[in-house]
Structures are given as C-alpha cells and as structure tokens.
Amino acid sequence: MSVFFYGCVTLDGYLADKNHRLDWLHETGGTEDTGYEDFYRKMDITLMGRRTFREIQGMENPEEIYPTTVNYVFTHGTLEQKGFLPVTGDAEDFVRNLPKEKNVWVIGGNTILAPLLDAGLIDGMIVQIAPVLLGAGIPLFTQKEAAMRFHLDKVSQYGQFAELAYSRK
Amino acid sequence: MSVFFYGCVTLDGYLADKNHRLDWLHETGGTEDTGYEDFYRKMDITLMGRRTFREIQGMENPEEIYPTTVNYVFTHGTLEQKGFLPVTGDAEDFVRNLPKEKNVWVIGGNTILAPLLDAGLIDGMIVQIAPVLLGAGIPLFTQKEAAMRFHLDKVSQYGQFAELAYSRK
Numbered sequence: 001m002s003v004f005f006y007g008c009v010t011l012d013g014y015l016a017d018k019n020h021r022l023d024w025l026h027e028t029g030g031t032e033d034t035g036y037e038d039f040y041r042k043m044d045i046t047l048m049g050r051r052t053f054r055e056i057q058g059m060e061n062p063e064e065i066y067p068t069t070v071n072y073v074f075t076h077g078t079l080e081q082k083g084f085l086p087v088t089g090d091a092e093d094f095v096r097n098l099p100k101e102k103n104v105w106v107i108g109g110n111t112i113l114a115p116l117l118d119a120g121l122i123d124g125m126i127v128q129i130a131p132v133l134l135g136a137g138i139p140l141f142t143q144k145e146a147a148m149r150f151h152l153d154k155v156s157q158y159g160q161f162a163e164l165a166y167s168r169k
Numbered sequence: 170m171s172v173f174f175y176g177c178v179t180l181d182g183y184l185a186d187k188n189h190r191l192d193w194l195h196e197t198g199g200t201e202d203t204g205y206e207d208f209y210r211k212m213d214i215t216l217m218g219r220r221t222f223r224e225i226q227g228m229e230n231p232e233e234i235y236p237t238t239v240n241y242v243f244t245h246g247t248l249e250q251k252g253f254l255p256v257t258g259d260a261e262d263f264v265r266n267l268p269k270e271k272n273v274w275v276i277g278g279n280t281i282l283a284p285l286l287d288a289g290l291i292d293g294m295i296v297q298i299a300p301v302l303l304g305a306g307i308p309l310f311t312q313k314e315a316a317m318r319f320h321l322d323k324v325s326q327y328g329q330f331a332e333l334a335y336s337r338k
Contacts, residue, residue: 131318
C-alpha cells in the first residue's frame with residue numbers, strides 16, 4: 001500500500017482561509033494540463049475529513065467527483081451522500097488496516113495528514129503551491145516537531161501553480 | 170528601487186528550527202548550479218535582522234560573503250564586523266528612504282520581511298524549498314492576514330531544492 005497527499009496550498013502553507021473557504025484557490029485560475037488525471041487513475045481509496053467533505057458536497061454532482069475510488073470520510077455523523085462512506089476512529093489505525101495493495105489518496109485536511117506523517121505512513125506528497133499569501137488560515141502541515149526528509153522527484157509549473165512531487169526517503 | 174526576498178525554507182515554511190539553527194538546510198546538500206550568482210550580482214543593498222547576521226558572523230570570513238553590496242543589520246547593538254552596518258528603526262521607513270534606483274535583497278528574517286510585505290514593498294520573491302518537514306521553527310511568512318497575490322514567473326529544480334520565483338502582481 002502507498003499513501004499519498006495530493007493537494008493545493010498557498011505559498012504560506014494554508015489549505016484554506018480561517019473560515020475554511022477556498023476563494024484564493026478559485027481566483028488563481030485553472031489550468032487544463034495537470035497531472036491530476038494520471039494521479040487519480042492510480043488511486044483506489046480516498047480519505048478526507050469532514051470539512052473537506054463539506055466542500056466537496058457543496059459542489060455540483062459530488063458523487064461524480066471521485067467516481068472510481070472508495071471514498072472514506074472521517075466523521076462522527078452521517079453523510080447522506082451517495083459515493084462516500086462515513087468512518088470513525090484514528091486515521092493511523094484505519095490506514096494500517098486497509099488492504100496492502102491499495103493506493104490511498106489523503107485529500108485533506110490537516111487532521112488526517114498530520115497523524116499519518118507522524119506515523120511515517122505518507123509515501124508521497126504532490127503539493128501544488130498557489131501564488132498567494134493569506135497570512136492566516138488552516139495550515140496544511142500540523143504534524144509534530146520532528147525533522148522528516150523526503151526526496152524531491154520533480155518540479156513542474158501548471159499555469160500559476162508550482163507543483164512539487166516528493167517521495168519518502 | 171526593487172526589493173526582493175531570496176532564501177530557503179522547509180516544505181512546511183520554516184526559515185530555521187526553534188533554536189534558530191539551520192542543520193536541516195546543511196543536511197539537504199548543496200548544488201553548484203543555482204541562480205544565486207546572477208541574483209546577487211544585481212543587488213546593491215542587503216537587509217537582515219540580528220539573528221540572520223549572527224548566523225553569517227558564525228561563518229568563515231563573514232566580510233567576504235556579501236562583498237559587493239552595502240549590508241545593513243537591524244539591531245539595537247553594535248556589530249564589530251567589517252562590511253556590515255548597524256541600523257535601527259522601522260524596516261518599512263528604512264526601505265522607503267533608500268535611493269530609488271537600488272536593488273535591495275531582504276536576506277531575513279521574518280521580522281524584516283513581514284512589515285515589508287504588509288506595506289506592499291516586496292517586488293519579488295525567490296524561494297528555495299528544501300525537502301524537509303520540521304514541524305516547528307521560525308516561520309518565513311508572518312505578515313498580517315490579507316490575501317496578497319503574486320505572479321509565478323518560474324519554477325526550477327536545483328539538486329534537492331525546488332525554486333519558485335515570484336514577482337508582484
């Protein structure tokens with residue numbers, strides 16, 4: 001099993017603004033030519049937190065956004081959304097009990113990524129950096145203090161996004 | 170006058186660890202082929218804080234590190250170091266009173282960069298990202314909450330460093 005983070009942050013490291021909004025991201029503009037389709041095709045499972053799920057649920061046809069993966073949402077509530085499964089408990093334990101041959105995409109947020117980083121369970125990170133500073137918001141990286149080294153595999157530019165691809169060292 | 174930041178951070182946005190040390194940076198290894206020489210040649214003035222100066226002073230032959238620029242250190246003390254001038258006061262006011270045709274490099278730290286970002290005085294940023302997470306330390310970006318957009322000019326890879334070059338939008 002390999003576990004990946006793939007997602008976008010501001011240059012100052014925020015996943016979202018203080019109100020969990022992504023206006024800064026939408027204003028950066030899109031780009032048709034990204035590696036997203038290739039990445040997504042390789043994934044079997046997605047993991048996300050409740051707030052990330054709420055963002056997705058607010059989009060048009062949420063059930064079509066991650067159509068080929070099994071999509072798990074860490075929540076204590078119910079979801080009432082086709083295509084998404086509610087799960088509870090510890091992200092680390094959950095990931096350790098997934099089938100070994102699967103590829104897992106940690107979509108967000110930081111409360112899922114941090115314990116997996118702490119446990120040494122993140123095998124790859126593909127981070128798109130938007131050319132924006134926010135000065136406050138929800139940080140991507142909230143893992144514990146520890147020097148963790150990755151290997152920089154590749155840097156790319158997609159429109160106004162810089163993409164950095166890392167694998168575990 | 171144009172004011173630039175040029176410097177290195179961890180993937181989680183730290184300039185230095187909690188003890189203001191740069192071990193993580195030295196362990197990333199060097200690379201001979203960077204744009205540093207070209208960048209430095211264009212600069213007339215450097216600005217730095219007291220802690221950044223102390224790092225430089227701890228190196229061999231500190232007076233030879235920035236040999237062609239006028240080098241200002243924000244400090245309330247004295248420096249006793251050839252090639253560096255102590256200055257006091259507000260970074261924003263200081264920069265506004267520099268000669269208009271000069272190029273200024275803000276070396277660090279965040280206490281110099283933040284007020285210049287807040288004042289809209291940063292024209293360009295060249296950020297090298299080391300493939301390291303620290304989880305704690307001295308953050309590069311500590312400016313006030315405000316959405317500030319830059320233009321991504323270029324992404325490059327130098328060894329294990331990703332370099333992102335931005336200009337003011």
